[in-house]
Amino acid sequence: MKFRTIRTGALALCAVAALMLGAVGAAGTASGATLAQKDEPQATSPVNVDRAPDGAAVLDQSITQDATADGLNATLVWGKPAGYEQFVDYAVYRATKKRQDAAYGAFSRVGLASSNATPAQDAFDVFRADPSNAAAQPTTTHNLVISGLERRHDYRFRVVGVRADGTEIALPDAYTTGTVAMPDQRPEKFQVANDGYAGILPVASAADGGALVSTAALQRAIDDASAFAVANPGRSAEVVIPRNARVLSAAVFLKTGVTLRVDGTLTASLDLTGYVPEGTKFTMTNAEKFLNLINVEGQSGARLQKVRIIGTGTIDGQGWKYRTDGAPNVAYGDQLGLAESLPSTFRTIAENGLLAGEMYRQCVAAGGPTGDSNCYKKRSNLIEGEHIDNMYIGGGLRLQNPANSVTGFKYLSNYIVNGITVQSFNGNNGDSINVARFKGFTALNNVINSGDDNIVLNAGNISEYQKDPIGAVAGSVWIFDNYLARGHGAIAFGSGTTSWIDNVLVEDNIAVGTSDGIRAKSKPGSGGGVRFVTVRDMAMKDLTNLVDGQVDPLTIGYQMDGAPFIFTTHYPGEYTKTRWPSFHDWDISRVTVDGSRTGGIVVDGIHDDAKLAAAGIPFIASNRLHFRDVHFTNTGIPLIDELTDSSFDDVTFDGVSGAAVWADSSGLKNVTSDGAALPEGNRDFGVTEGADTVLTPGQQELRLVTDASFRRFYVNTLPEDVLTRVGEITIDGVAIDPSLYPAFGPKSSDLALVAGTDAAISIAPVHHTNIGTAITLRAPFLQSLTPGRHEIELRFANGVARTTMEVPQLAAATTQTVPQG
Numbered sequence: 001m002k003f004r005t006i007r008t009g010a011l012a013l014c015a016v017a018a019l020m021l022g023a024v025g026a027a028g029t030a031s032g033a034t035l036a037q038k039d040e041p042q043a044t045s046p047v048n049v050d051r052a053p054d055g056a057a058v059l060d061q062s063i064t065q066d067a068t069a070d071g072l073n074a075t076l077v078w079g080k081p082a083g084y085e086q087f088v089d090y091a092v093y094r095a096t097k098k099r100q101d102a103a104y105g106a107f108s109r110v111g112l113a114s115s116n117a118t119p120a121q122d123a124f125d126v127f128r129a130d131p132s133n134a135a136a137q138p139t140t141t142h143n144l145v146i147s148g149l150e151r152r153h154d155y156r157f158r159v160v161g162v163r164a165d166g167t168e169i170a171l172p173d174a175y176t177t178g179t180v181a182m183p184d185q186r187p188e189k190f191q192v193a194n195d196g197y198a199g200i201l202p203v204a205s206a207a208d209g210g211a212l213v214s215t216a217a218l219q220r221a222i223d224d225a226s227a228f229a230v231a232n233p234g235r236s237a238e239v240v241i242p243r244n245a246r247v248l249s250a251a252v253f254l255k256t257g258v259t260l261r262v263d264g265t266l267t268a269s270l271d272l273t274g275y276v277p278e279g280t281k282f283t284m285t286n287a288e289k290f291l292n293l294i295n296v297e298g299q300s301g302a303r304l305q306k307v308r309i310i311g312t313g314t315i316d317g318q319g320w321k322y323r324t325d326g327a328p329n330v331a332y333g334d335q336l337g338l339a340e341s342l343p344s345t346f347r348t349i350a351e352n353g354l355l356a357g358e359m360y361r362q363c364v365a366a367g368g369p370t371g372d373s374n375c376y377k378k379r380s381n382l383i384e385g386e387h388i389d390n391m392y393i394g395g396g397l398r399l400q401n402p403a404n405s406v407t408g409f410k411y412l413s414n415y416i417v418n419g420i421t422v423q424s425f426n427g428n429n430g431d432s433i434n435v436a437r438f439k440g441f442t443a444l445n446n447v448i449n450s451g452d453d454n455i456v457l458n459a460g461n462i463s464e465y466q467k468d469p470i471g472a473v474a475g476s477v478w479i480f481d482n483y484l485a486r487g488h489g490a491i492a493f494g495s496g497t498t499s500w501i502d503n504v505l506v507e508d509n510i511a512v513g514t515s516d517g518i519r520a521k522s523k524p525g526s527g528g529g530v531r532f533v534t535v536r537d538m539a540m541k542d543l544t545n546l547v548d549g550q551v552d553p554l555t556i557g558y559q560m561d562g563a564p565f566i567f568t569t570h571y572p573g574e575y576t577k578t579r580w581p582s583f584h585d586w587d588i589s590r591v592t593v594d595g596s597r598t599g600g601i602v603v604d605g606i607h608d609d610a611k612l613a614a615a616g617i618p619f620i621a622s623n624r625l626h627f628r629d630v631h632f633t634n635t636g637i638p639l640i641d642e643l644t645d646s647s648f649d650d651v652t653f654d655g656v657s658g659a660a661v662w663a664d665s666s667g668l669k670n671v672t673s674d675g676a677a678l679p680e681g682n683r684d685f686g687v688t689e690g691a692d693t694v695l696t697p698g699q700q701e702l703r704l705v706t707d708a709s710f711r712r713f714y715v716n717t718l719p720e721d722v723l724t725r726v727g728e729i730t731i732d733g734v735a736i737d738p739s740l741y742p743a744f745g746p747k748s749s750d751l752a753l754v755a756g757t758d759a760a761i762s763i764a765p766v767h768h769t770n771i772g773t774a775i776t777l778r779a780p781f782l783q784s785l786t787p788g789r790h791e792i793e794l795r796f797a798n799g800v801a802r803t804t805m806e807v808p809q810l811a812a813a814t815t816q817t818v819p820q821g
Contacts, residue, residue, distance in 0.1 A: 036531070037584060041469040041500065051442060051478040052079035052505055055174025056159045059442075061392035062145075062418055065187060067243070067263050067312045072149040072182055073395075075418055077444065078142050078159050080507070081171050085590075087161035089114045091168055092144045095156045099181070107158055113141040118445035119396070119421045123483035126335045127510055127539075135633075136539035137592040139508040141481050143444055145419065155180045187236035187259065188228050190221040193245040197221045207271035207358070208248060215250045215274050222258055229257025229306075241266055241313065250274020251291035254385075256304045260294070262311035262397060268293045268318045268382075270358050275380060285368035287377045289404075290359055293317055296385025300411070304388045310395035317382040319356045319403035320344045320427055329547050330425060330449060330486050331512045338449045338485060341401065341426040345553065346376040355379075356403035379404040379429070387411045394418035394445075404429050405452070410436040419445040425486040426547065427451030428554055432487065436496060437464070440476045450487030451554075454514060455479060457504070458496035459528055462578050465499035472499035475532075479504070484511040488560050489519030490540070495571050497528040497581050504533040511538070515545045515552070515560035517593070522581035523573025524607065525615050529582035536589045540564050543596040551747055559604065559718070562597030564635065567622050568604035572719040575611040580620040589628040593635055599664060599711075600632040600653060605642025621667065627651045639711060640665035648673045659683075663772075664709040666798035685794075685801035688772070694806040695782065702777045706794055706801040710765035710773045713796050714744060721747035729761070729775065730793045731785070736761075740781065782807070 062075035090113040095104040158176040161169040196202050200220050202212035225237035238259040241247050245264035275290035282288040298304035320341040327333030327340035342352040349360045356379045363375035382402035391412050399406050400423035417433055424430030430451020435441050436458035448454040459474040484490040490511035511517050517540045520530050543562040545555040559568055567583045605621050621642040633654045653661055662678050671678045689705035713727030723744040729736050742758040760781040766772035787809045794801040
């Protein structure tokens with residue numbers, strides 16, 4: 001892939017986010033095409049271009065005052081060069097001069113990218129230190145947080161590649177930056193501490209046990225800081241919560257030019273009077289939400305500019321009670337300082353909810369409905385905003401324990417999340433980084449332990465798309481150097497896809513314990529989709545939907561079964577008249593997966609032709625998905641329904657090879673594996689155990705093993721997530737009685753066999769990854785067969801396995817006719 005030169009754009013964004021007119025998407029190289037398909041906006045929006053630089057650049061908004069020293073910090077990022085596979089690290093050098101001097105000094109070494117002082121780098125080091133991860137795909141950090149920079153100084157930075165033997169290799173000129181100027185003046189500070197601000201004292205709150213709440217003081221400081229920033233262009237205005245300060249607050253509103261710096265702790269108050277919106281839309285019993293703790297609310301005609309939330313402290317939403325025994329369901333949780341809430345759903349909110357519970361209880365007390373209804377939906381987020389240009393969150397901040405989601409932003413451009421820790425695992429709806437209707441988004445250096453999707457991208461709605469098909473497209477995304485712990489989807493797309501998401505680069509991330517890895521989801525007929533995506537150099541491990549050994553109830557009905565890659569247009573929703581959504585032009589390479597609870601690659605294009613006809617829309621299969629150098633261990637084989645014009649090259653599954661890898665796939669058109677065409681339709685499966693058996697008198701059972709998949713005999717049916725039988729067994733062309741089949745429980749019981757339903761016939765996967773199916777005919781069934789040779793067909797959703805068996809002459813008293821359906 002070629003990254004394009006970063007140029008300064010008309011919106012004067014920072015260098016790495018600058019516009020590049022006329023560039024094409026970040027993906028599609030395997031198919032040789034990045035153009036839109038029929039009935040799509042034919043060209044991507046001019047701002048939806050490659051976000052990674054073809055060289056090195058400093059994130060302008062990352063230049064901040066060090067929390068404990070007089071120096072400045074800045075984050076240098078770089079796109080990976082051609083031939084990057086030879087490098088195991090990168091070294092950074094800098095040249096310095098005072099502002100008034102003419103010449104720079106010589107370049108001196110700053111350090112290695114692998115020594116980065118970020119939450120993600122610490123997590124990478126813990127992961128790599130575990131010997132069980134020795135075979136995981138290597139990742140390389142390609143950014144460096146540089147500290148000790150001085151005001152009124154100019155810098156140039158140079159990046160060189162480092163090979164395994166320590167040899168440093170010069171990179172093209174683009175990997176040496178131009179002048180990066182540090183600010184002349186310190187930020188103007190507006191400090192809010194335990195004693196308030198500017199004579200505005202905190203007030204005691206009964207809801208908080210008598211603790212002092214500083215909402216008014218914090219809001220006044222924000223107002224004053226914004227007024228200063230507007231009056232002094234180019235100056236930084238910081239509202240500071242200093243180290244060792246603990247500030248309680250209800251909802252506040254950030255404004256243009258304000259940096260909220262939290263080096264102490266900002267905690268959400270439990271007094272709901274501070275979260276009630278103005279106006280008449282909100283009532284205590286309707287579904288309108290309470291205000292968020294931090295609100296960044298611009299308007300379409302009055303967008304906010306240059307807003308930052310930074311610091312080395314904690315913003316705590318105080319949403320739910322947390323476990324006192326740490327995070328037993330989070331790998332490396334103790335080493336990484338990650339946590340886990342008590343079960344948090346509408347069923348447990350009265351017992352386990354803090355701010356979430358207070359919002360729910362007061363709604364119910366006012367006459368609102370209980371359960372998963374209006375009162376439960378009133379929970380607010382930790383941070384939310386819209387209509388913003390240049391939004392930045394970073395600097396080592398910890399965001400934790402929201403009543404609902406952690407962050408949610410929409411209608412914004414140039415949004416960067418850099419170097420934070422997010423903690424919301426096991427919290428219902430706890431999306432961590434949720435961004436929608438955006439132009440330009442970068443996430444790097446983060447550790448995310450999420451109650452819902454870790455990072456999720458969404459597009460605009462149908463009215464926005466119809467008004468401006470090109471401008472409504474969301475995209476220009478770079479997600480790299482992140483550690484993604486528990487969550488529903490490590491990197492998720494949708495389900496809002498109507499106006500398209502495109503031009504996305506995901507690289508050098510590690511995901512451990514998420515329910516899904518790369519999760520692309522859209523509802524039937526919602527339109528749009530996700531296109532021009534590159535995923536590369538990623539390690540995934542132990543993808544699971546289990547919490548305390550049981551299926552997480554929050555995953556039921558939404559296809560979160562531990563899939564490393566899932567592309568589904570079968571997400572729960574009504575068929576609409578917009579358009580069938582499409583996932584196309586994805587390039588996925590250099591990825592390892594060690595452990596999942598379902599197929600390594602799921603492409604779910606299941607659809608109802610009658611509903612499509614009624615909606616008046618044609619079906620569109622996912623297409624041009626290209627996998628290369630991707631290796632799966634302890635996972636299921638691909639589970640594919642409907643895929644066209646795609647390829648799988650050097651894609652391996654441990655213990656399975658050849659045609660058996662594709663035994664779970666159907667509806668393939670022009671799809672190849674290592675250059676060989678895969679069969680399009682139903683297939684003949686082999687019987688690898690028990691074929692053509694001659695039974696012995698008194699034999700108690702016959703075990704037939706086929707390489708067809710259990711998931712093509714019993715399928716998960718949404719939204720209830722129960723196993724529904726779609727396969728059947730015939731004897732001499734006659735279907736057996738349906739009452740003889742075993743029954744399975746719902747997903748909430750981990751799809752367990754219903755006791756006593758397998759007395760006549762047992763049907764089970766060969767092992768947990770569903771590669772192959774064992775069908776055991778037990779004595780009660782065998783004794784019902786007439787003597788002689790019988791033809792057996794095991795009919796799966798995507799093919800048939802055939803064999804025979806010979807039944808010996810039995811005593812007349814035990815000979816019966818074959819039960820028929």
